[in-house]
Amino acid sequence: MSLVDVRNVWKRYPGKTVLENVRLEVDEHEFVTIVGASGCGKTTFLRMLLGEVEPCQGVIEIAGERLVPEPRADRGVVFQRYSVFPHLTVLGNVLLGLEFADSRVLGRTFGRRRRLAVDRAEAMLDRVGLLSSASNYPSQLSGGMQQRLALAQTLITEPSILLLDEPFGALDPGIRTDMHSLVRELHRELGLTVFMITHDISEGFSLGSRLLVFDKPRLDPHEPDLYGATITFDLPVGNRPDLDSVVENLNVT
Amino acid sequence: MRLLNRRPGNIGVVASAATPFVLALVVYVAASGVRLAENPDDKLLPSLVTVGEAIERVALTPDRRTGDYILWTDTAASLKRLFIGVGLAAAVGLAVGVPNGLLPWFGAFFSPWVRAMSMIPPLAILPILFIVFGIGELAKVMLIVLGTAPFLMRDIEQRVRELPREQLVKAQTLDGTTWQITLRVVLPQVLPRLVDGVRLSLGSAWLFLIAAEAIASTDGLGYRIFLVRRYLSMDVILPYVVWITLLAFLLDFALRRVNRRCFPWYGV
Numbered sequence: 370m371s372l373v374d375v376r377n378v379w380k381r382y383p384g385k386t387v388l389e390n391v392r393l394e395v396d397e398h399e400f401v402t403i404v405g406a407s408g409c410g411k412t413t414f415l416r417m418l419l420g421e422v423e424p425c426q427g428v429i430e431i432a433g434e435r436l437v438p439e440p441r442a443d444r445g446v447v448f449q450r451y452s453v454f455p456h457l458t459v460l461g462n463v464l465l466g467l468e469f470a471d472s473r474v475l476g477r478t479f480g481r482r483r484r485l486a487v488d489r490a491e492a493m494l495d496r497v498g499l500l501s502s503a504s505n506y507p508s509q510l511s512g513g514m515q516q517r518l519a520l521a522q523t524l525i526t527e528p529s530i531l532l533l534d535e536p537f538g539a540l541d542p543g544i545r546t547d548m549h550s551l552v553r554e555l556h557r558e559l560g561l562t563v564f565m566i567t568h569d570i571s572e573g574f575s576l577g578s579r580l581l582v583f584d585k586p587r588l589d590p591h592e593p594d595l596y597g598a599t600i601t602f603d604l605p606v607g608n609r610p611d612l613d614s615v616v617e618n619l620n621v622t
Numbered sequence: 623m624r625l626l627n628r629r630p631g632n633i634g635v636v637a638s639a640a641t642p643f644v645l646a647l648v649v650y651v652a653a654s655g656v657r658l659a660e661n662p663d664d665k666l667l668p669s670l671v672t673v674g675e676a677i678e679r680v681a682l683t684p685d686r687r688t689g690d691y692i693l694w695t696d697t698a699a700s701l702k703r704l705f706i707g708v709g710l711a712a713a714v715g716l717a718v719g720v721p722n723g724l725l726p727w728f729g730a731f732f733s734p735w736v737r738a739m740s741m742i743p744p745l746a747i748l749p750i751l752f753i754v755f756g757i758g759e760l761a762k763v764m765l766i767v768l769g770t771a772p773f774l775m776r777d778i779e780q781r782v783r784e785l786p787r788e789q790l791v792k793a794q795t796l797d798g799t800t801w802q803i804t805l806r807v808v809l810p811q812v813l814p815r816l817v818d819g820v821r822l823s824l825g826s827a828w829l830f831l832i833a834a835e836a837i838a839s840t841d842g843l844g845y846r847i848f849l850v851r852r853y854l855s856m857d858v859i860l861p862y863v864v865w866i867t868l869l870a871f872l873l874d875f876a877l878r879r880v881n882r883r884c885f886p887w888y889g890v
Contacts, residue, residue, distance in 0.1 A: 419791065419795070421791055439794065440791050440794035440795045441794070441795065441797070442795060442796065442797035444795060445795050446791060446792060446795050448788045448791075448792075450786075450788070451786035451787075451788035451789055452788060452789075452792055453792075454789060454792075454793075454807060454811075455811070455887050456810045456811050456885070456887050456888070465793075465796055465798075465806060466796035466797065468806070469796055469797050469798045469799075469802050469806075470797060473799065473802070474801075475805070476798065476801075476802035476805050476806040477806070506886070506887040507887075508887060519792075522792075522796070523792075523795065523796075526795075526796055526797060528795070
């Protein structure tokens with residue numbers, strides 16, 4: 370059984386069809402990259418997986434259970450902007466998920482449990498290379514560091530699915546390459562299933578194990594909003610675990 | 623060089639800022655001198671010496687009847703009303719504004735109501751306040767609350783709505799409950815904006831305070847001004863106005879410092 374099962378999903382707004390008849394099955398540990406023209410419903414699709422937008426028609430199942438239209442802890446998310454909390458320090462941002470889980474009433478932990486949480490958060494910050502900035506506020510970080518922080522903050526609660534909405538769209542090319550290797554490593558180490566929207570086709574090909582192209586199969590030139598977009602291409606690409614293991618075997622011998 | 627690119631230096635900034643104040647003082651002294659030369663008993667523009675004597679009388683000598691230092695008892699009474707009124711208004715603003723902005727159902731009930739109520743001119747219902755709450759402290763404080771709370775409620779509601787959608791979604795993916803998200807994500811980000819809102823509403827809070835004191839009170843800065851108006855005592859009114867202005871300025875300054883000190887991440 371696949372982890373994510375999208376069956377005949379439609380999304381219509383008054384006078385506009387955004388998505389039509391989207392069908393998709395994604396297995397665990399896949400790295401799905403999503404490309405498509407702007408305004409073709411990529412983000413709407415991601416927000417559906419997130420639970421923020423409800424499909425008008427069709428079913429989304431995750432691990433065999435119908436998706437509740439509300440963001441939940443099994444799906445982490447990093448947006449292009451506004452993913453971190455400006456009023457918390459870097460450490461505070463990463464701690465937040467642990468504190469939510471630990472204290473239902475105050476949303477804050479104290480004493481020994483806090484020290485344990487801080488240890489975990491610091492290990493995660495170390496992993497993404499932000500430990501030296503732990504006491505800074507996000508506004509003092511560069512764009513790339515903020516996105517690293519957003520990743521650390523999301524991954525501390527161990528989601529099984531990671532949703533990325535153009536997370537590196539606003540970054541410089543050099544920093545983007547660093548982020549690619551970080552995401553690739555995290556994907557492998559933590560056994561995540563990743564959905565990533567990108568407007569950079571080469572990023573889509575090199576980073577993912579599977580590339581989805583969203584486009585409108587039908588277009589009425591007099592009424593461009595009449596028909597919606599769907600997945601027109603579904604390609605196995607670059608970063609496949611089977612290929613990686615082949616490469617690793619080659620390196621060993 | 624274009625005018626829009628010319629800037630005053632350090633000394634220039636201080637000198638430019640001081641000039642209108644000095645000029646106003648000079649004009650006053652000159653005008654007062656002219657009037658007093660014509661009629662030594664003129665009360666409209668008292669000389670600085672007369673004003674100084676009046677200040678000494680109200681601030682440094684105990685009142686002959688009560689033994690109080692009038693300026694200080696007036697200041698204490700007024701500030702107490704102002705602080706209680708604005709404090710209550712801020713608490714109400716937060717308690718209504720945050721759920722109004724955050725919870726769709728709550729907002730559906732109360733948001734239109736708040737918007738409608740905020741259109742009532744508070745001074746128009748001052749008589750109702752005196753009828754309902756009597757002419758004691760409560761009516762005066764209530765006028766300040768009713769005058770400033772609607773603005774704060776609407777302001778906070780707006781600030782909550784302005785929080786990026788992404789933040790609230792993110793907090794939910796971290797498994798935060800509505801209550802936890804309110805406590806750890808929304809409230810801390812709204813507090814410095816509340817302080818800013820209070821700074822803006824202090825102007826109208828002073829207005830309502832002085833209006834209430836002018837009508838029914840036995841002490842307070844507004845009461846004193848309206849009391850001595852009967853004797854045309856400009857020598858007392860003028861320093862009182864300057865003193866109120868100074869207090870308002872200091873309050874605003876203090877709140878700005880509070881924001882910078884307590885919320886270093888804010889407005890960076």
